[in-house]
Amino acid sequence: MMRESFDLVWRVLRRLGVPAVAAEDAAQEVFLVAARRIDEIAPGSEQSYLYGTALRVAQAFRRRDARDAARRAEYDDERSPGARTPEELLDTRERLEILDAALARLEDDERSVFVLFELEGLTLTEIAELTGSPRGTVASRLRRARSRFVRALRARKRGKDG
Amino acid sequence: MADPKRLVERVGPGFERELLGMREVPGAGTRERVEARVLEAAALGALVGASSAGATGKLSSGLGLVLAKWLGVGLVLGTVTAYVGSEVATTPRPAPRAEAPARVETGGARASALATATASEPAPPEIVVEGRVPPPASPSQGDVRIGATKTLMEAESMRRIRAEARNDRAQALRLLDEHLLRFPDGESAAEARRLRAELGKK
Numbered sequence: 001m002m003r004e005s006f007d008l009v010w011r012v013l014r015r016l017g018v019p020a021v022a023a024e025d026a027a028q029e030v031f032l033v034a035a036r037r038i039d040e041i042a043p044g045s046e047q048s049y050l051y052g053t054a055l056r057v058a059q060a061f062r063r064r065d066a067r068d069a070a071r072r073a074e075y076d077d078e079r080s081p082g083a084r085t086p087e088e089l090l091d092t093r094e095r096l097e098i099l100d101a102a103l104a105r106l107e108d109d110e111r112s113v114f115v116l117f118e119l120e121g122l123t124l125t126e127i128a129e130l131t132g133s134p135r136g137t138v139a140s141r142l143r144r145a146r147s148r149f150v151r152a153l154r155a156r157k158r159g160k161d162g
Numbered sequence: 163m164a165d166p167k168r169l170v171e172r173v174g175p176g177f178e179r180e181l182l183g184m185r186e187v188p189g190a191g192t193r194e195r196v197e198a199r200v201l202e203a204a205a206l207g208a209l210v211g212a213s214s215a216g217a218t219g220k221l222s223s224g225l226g227l228v229l230a231k232w233l234g235v236g237l238v239l240g241t242v243t244a245y246v247g248s249e250v251a252t253t254p255r256p257a258p259r260a261e262a263p264a265r266v267e268t269g270g271a272r273a274s275a276l277a278t279a280t281a282s283e284p285a286p287p288e289i290v291v292e293g294r295v296p297p298p299a300s301p302s303q304g305d306v307r308i309g310a311t312k313t314l315m316e317a318e319s320m321r322r323i324r325a326e327a328r329n330d331r332a333q334a335l336r337l338l339d340e341h342l343l344r345f346p347d348g349e350s351a352a353e354a355r356r357l358r359a360e361l362g363k364k
Binding site: 001002003006007010011014015023024027028031032035036038039041043044046092095096098099102117118119121123124135139142146149150153 | 163165166168169170178180181182184185186187188192193195196197199200201203204314317318321322324325328
């Protein structure tokens, strides 16, 4: 389960606002929960279980996010976004920062829906089941999240152009 | 009701699409580190659970404590008698192994506490009375931990097999053979044999 889903869990945690320095610990927490409940996870529902756990863990991490910025920056330098040359690395890191900055403008519940729907490709029904919210609520959160996300990107573009 | 189109399909090629299509990956070795720690923490958790249920749990009751005290007194008296009445050789146990502090923050607190306790508590001297056959050794913490890790691996292996049994019978049969080789006497061995027989019939 970990081999198949580790990258996915790690990525979701990151996009849900868990800093790189804490992503490893957060992922560990997700898989520890899964390990303890392994007998309760129905075959075929592993990924949705992990998504649900990652949502809760990310929320907890955001709440107690009191790590020092220097350590975070140092660790962030070690992450490997898949780029090869220093220019590519810089470019990719810059884009990730832009993406995270736009996501940071969203409310927590909007962010969860946006990340799962837009970045991870889950359906609204799946997200409704994971979050325990009605599908209509999830849809309206997605609308608000999109609107804020696009506004954040446009504001950044205006700031850059101006 | 159909889902709305995803933003990545709606925006034209360009910056937004690239941004939405990005997939950050963890650094090299991250998964392996986490996997090792999860196995360790799960095993320690099982160890603590076993200790709590087996010893501490029973002794936590008032009656248990009283019994333990009397047993302790009896043990001391018995030891003194044995010391006086026969040849006694005391061999100090090797210093307790200093375990690395578990990097588990949640769910590992119990494990962490156990690790600290193991390192700081001095081990009582082992008493060997010459000429007597020592009682069979109880499983050490290391044995229990290895056992717990094995149980976890067995459960994970079985979970994969159940998932495969629904999709790919041949693959499930292969995994079942491997499983039975690795865990011939495991808790899930009976289930694995039954499943193998069922899949073999189809």
